[in-house]
Amino acid sequence: MFEGRVRRAAVAVLVVAGTMLAGVAPASAKAKNDCRNDICMWEDANYVGDRYVDEPMIAGCREIPGWNGDNEISSVWNRSGRLIYLYSEDNCQGRAYAVGSGAELASLSDFNDDAESYLVT
Structure with a gap:
């Protein structure tokens, strides 16, 4: 009887912990139209997988958020009227990749999984 209560309590703790962890996930899968x-x-390419950036156009350097967001970017939609640059290092350092105003890049073939930060000009 005691074992059963301990087992049920352990399962309850695991369920609560799992729910809490799920609530702090770095991002969720969202479609392009979202x-x-x-x-x-x-x-991922073609605007699928976790969307790590969904930000308003604010001039300056921005870090790609999330514990797993940087070095994960494979597609970009620049809906702003400004040029942005993706950078291979934090603080807008390292190799740069230009994304023009209004660009919809379903695949970053030459810069896939390299972006750690971005600059809005």
């Missing part, structure tokens, strides 16, 4: 802001970036 992009609500000026700049959106996805984990």
